[in-house]
Amino acid sequence: MNSQDVILGLLMRGEMSGYDIKHRLESIFSFFYNASFGTIYPTLSKLEKEGYISKMSVIQEGRPNKNVYTITEEGKKLFQAYLHGPIERNEFKSDVMTRMFFGEFLEKDVMIGMLENQLQDAHDKLNRLTEMYKVYKPEMSPTQEICIQIGISDKESLIRTLTQGIERLKKTNEK
């Protein structure tokens, strides 16, 4: 799975500009994928050159022009090939977890500060996910619902475990 697959997938529901795609990725998607403009624009150019999507320039008033892309039949085939191809394993890379793993080499108060930040972060993300679920529920597919439910319960479990962990760390601190 790469940016190409994701972009094709997003275009399956209708035309979009590079800018639109970026924002879509930042909202619902951000939990399990992301891409920068430096990836999105070159990928769109490449897909267009190869005939998987087609470009239309839209002249706007009071705003810069934009390029809106539509998926072609060839593009739909390519997306289906991705969906039926081999599944890649999840990738998770966490700086915070790494620091926790090496926690014995870091001052306790610094560690606790970091974990409290993480906790706040998890709360924020949970709130955003819950809000999104409320707003978009009517238009979500069954599997999209599972997707967001996984995200929500993941954050809830993180919050529980972190809270307990921080408490225990603080106790060992007092001794």
Next chain:
Amino acid sequence: MNSQDVILGLLMRGEMSGYDIKHRLESIFSFFYNASFGTIYPTLSKLEKEGYISKMSVIQEGRPNKNVYTITEEGKKLFQAYLHGPIERNEFKSDVMTRMFFGEFLEKDVMIGMLENQLQDAHDKLNRLTEMYKVYKPEMSPTQEICIQIGISDKESLIRTLTQGIERLKKTNEK
């Protein structure tokens, strides 16, 4: 955070070879970081050239010789610089979640098959983590414990949500 930081961290507890490092990364670490030999060996060479670690060749009988690396004072400083530097946000990339998000374009039975595979996978990983926790608990630091607890509760929550999701999907299938 990159391979260099992780390798230095692993060497903080004692000397290791590239092969050792690979195996360590695959066991406890695999939940939040990973690296291939193609990354590990060049990184070790580079760190040695720069004086952050030192190499000793160990001649073994019945096995190929190996290069064992020890962290230097300079290396310890570099690792501390990492631990006190800016924290990078978590990165999560999931092909399965992406396919779930685009689930409306995939046959239901294929989707259910994929999710059942994921469920089995989650069970396996949970078992491995639980086993590891049992075995290594006595020698784990408090923050390492939090680390593995996060991993365990994460998998538990995934199993719950996936199980429910699959059941619901199957029901909509019957209608």
Next chain:
DNA sequence: GTGGACATGTAATCTGTTACATGATTCA
């Protein structure tokens, strides 16, 4: 005699990010 564990290393390639470059409009 074949596959797996041990052990190291390089070259080609992929995939992506960051920073730079440009420029209009709107809102405070």
Next chain:
DNA sequence: TGAATCATGTAACAGATTACATGTCCAC
């Protein structure tokens, strides 16, 4: 007047993976 949003694009670089290359010993 300065920041934010809209909008696109490129070049330099980073960081990693995969496949290749090599070779021993042990167990089945």
